[in-house]
Amino acid sequence: MVSNFSFWEIALLVKKGKLELNDIFTWKAEILKKTHLQLISPSSDELIQSTQLPDYHKDPFDRVLITQANWHHAKLVTKDTIIPKYDVETFWI
DSSP states (O other): EEEEEHHHHHHHHHHSSSSSOOOHHHHHHHHHHHOOOOOEEOHHHHHHHTTSOTTOOOOHHHHHHHHHHHHTTOOEOOOOOSGGGOOOOOOOO
């Protein structure tokens, strides 16, 4: 599963020039088709819970991703060095 917020963050990286994708809509469609990932949106409870995390990380969207990973018993794919301070399973190649 993957959070809809992840695609939003990727789109922001493309806009800032930190990531290059010719057509983000086509890329997203191909990723979902080839991997069969399930998209998830944060629930109101997840959004509330994200505000109750310790203040290690200031980015509210990363805090939502941390909460979603925990609620859905999923690994959070990240290279962010702050996120492992939370009680969340992370993965990075």
